[in-house]
Amino acid sequence: MRCLKILVLQIALLCLAVAPASAMNIEVTNFKLANGMEVVVIPDHRAPVVTHMVWYRVGSADEVSGKSGLAHFLEHLMFKGTTKNPFGVFDRLIDINGGEGNAFTTRDYTAYFQRIASDRLGLMMELEADRMQNLVLTDENVLPELDVVREERRERTENDPSALLAEQIDAAMYTAHPYGKPVIGWMSEVAKLTREDALAFYKAHYTPANAILIVAGDAQPEQVRALAEKYYGVLKNTFTPMPRLRTPEPAPIAARRVIMTDPRASTPIFQRSYLGPTYSTTENRDAYALDLLADILGSGTQSRLYKSLVIDQKIAAQAAAWYAGDALDNGSFGVYAAPNPGVELDKVEAAVDAILADILKNGVTQKELDRVRDKSIAEQVYTLDDQATLARIAGAGVATGLDARAVFSRDVEMLKVSLDDIREAAAKVIRINRSVTGILSPERSPQN
């Protein structure tokens, strides 16, 4: 059985999801088909392969209440076949042609991709266009998939205390906005999803005008345009996509803490997330500044958190920071530390707090800024030297409302980031009332 997966937001990927146009010279061609489907082409001719992706502007944050997990469940069901291509045909055709494919769902989008020999691009489009409108769902093929998803939740979440902690932190962070619920859904709600739910969701969100085609690899823009018009351009929209107006999260007014004890936790964990802006929600340089600040604070052995907690004070085995800024509505800035054996979590938290307080008071140094900026650009060059990554970054950008070209020229803005920008962004975001602190520990308290 195909291994479907939820895209776990990789901290590393998020921090590096930018490429200076100057350094990378990434060519981006984008246009719209007459039916509204957006197309982005990123040529890469080093090998005769293409990455073909179709992204839908719908994710778990677009589900109605009580139906959590529906976007991801539908992602699974998209492999159940159509009248023309019954169950198994899609996968078999990819296999026969030496390709590979998969799909993933996040809060903001659902994406399907294949990597295959470039002369098979038309075939991929034909198959993907077919299932955009002709999916056949029956109770027989839908209901057993619920067990698959539940098992997936068991494996990835229920059996992983740190995943459970992350889920609880999100739930505490968001009081109104749907980012508070897990992409895979709450078990009780997943268990009750039906064929009708899936079909209604499919019909409400899957249409060319709500889709983005990304082709990266050995293909010319004009050739992609011709194929896209042939396969996707002929599809009629079954509805007009509405603006994605999720309810705004009210301004946070209380520091929150989530304290989890789980005997399966191999090591105690302290982590804290601050509600932050995203590349999509800011007009200024806050997102860039937070990306760089996260690196200064917690990326690598020269970072402030690592140097202080792990090397100097020797109280932590790990320490890190991150900024997750690639989302439609809300991002998060986070810090993390795992204490050394015998060290109280309180002590680690106090040490992190002291470092944050120092940043808020004194800012960072130009030397730090220069160092992480250079490193970031170097890493981007490396990360983006991969067709699938190019396609994914372009898709994630466009699906969250950014310009296809902008996501590959973030370096231009990043070079403009000043010490004051970082100080200002930190002052806006690193506020205890915007935060949820998560504590995971294997020890159970008496009342627990």
Added chain:
Amino acid sequence: MRCLKILVLQIALLCLAVAPASAMNIEVTNFKLANGMEVVVIPDHRAPVVTHMVWYRVGSADEVSGKSGLAHFLEHLMFKGTTKNPFGVFDRLIDINGGEGNAFTTRDYTAYFQRIASDRLGLMMELEADRMQNLVLTDENVLPELDVVREERRERTENDPSALLAEQIDAAMYTAHPYGKPVIGWMSEVAKLTREDALAFYKAHYTPANAILIVAGDAQPEQVRALAEKYYGVLKNTFTPMPRLRTPEPAPIAARRVIMTDPRASTPIFQRSYLGPTYSTTENRDAYALDLLADILGSGTQSRLYKSLVIDQKIAAQAAAWYAGDALDNGSFGVYAAPNPGVELDKVEAAVDAILADILKNGVTQKELDRVRDKSIAEQVYTLDDQATLARIAGAGVATGLDARAVFSRDVEMLKVSLDDIREAAAKVIRINRSVTGILSPERSPQN
């Protein structure tokens, strides 16, 4: 302008929302009209007045996501008039006839009531039946009411740090279930409610089969039946109410804390809520046991919390406990303390924790149980010696799925509650993973 209000769940009322049939001898007649509307009659002939209430089985927990506050907003709009009785007529007729009326919304129901001379009961039914189906909403009468609701939220919530804290505790308590959002709604969502939203909600939830008529006072059951058939019985259902299946709250797995600093807070507050059962969700005696345990712990100067924290240790100015068990899906058991000036909240919390730990380990004494049970029954006799309270308790019970008679004979079950029942109920509910601890303090932390 009419003063509409949300029913603030009164702790006192909740604890006392029971009347021993033996002590009170409350007669309850109930029946259904052919269209499905339930009717409950509670005669009380001491004065020639009646309390007339219509309850709809819809509250804020039935709103879809992004539309918080809609149930309460519609409650306001129900006073905007119908074709037959334009704006103002309803109120004027009540005034002219020496009556008074109001309305309230909770998570589970929306209720409208009038108290008036008993010979005007037919008139009240005529007016209430009319607006059940013939409400006229225009942008002109709907949109200005949004300002009224926003002002209400400002006054009752935004300007009251303890109300804000309660809201944040609920938000942290519920990860999936809609009890996590405030009845009045989040400001950002309230601001966007429209005439169309209100009308759709009205059409989806206001119909005889989804309504309950409660008449308490100077009226005979047969007379009420005749009037109810004349005014409400002629209404046709415009839809069939669906079962109220809110998504179940996942089993809690983490202790949560909400730390609020607000310079307007006159005194620091420690409070903690534990997710608990309700009278509607338990088949056993847990709800009764929790009601009594709350009294033992925190009702009056002889309660454990008060005696220990206020009298003996002298660390708190106030200490209390409560059980809110009258809801459709989830209840809460809570403890509260306000430290004396100069006493750290930590110290107060530790003292409360010690008392809870003792209860969990050793239970309560028969003397304590007898004392609070006697007191509870005596208070019920007093509380229920009021027509409006009788009507309200009957309505709240039926609207949350209980039998109309059962809510007035809780004493029978309460008398059966044993020390073991209390021990078992406490062990199920007083678990730190089921809790949200709220801290309110006027001092701001450096990062805040």
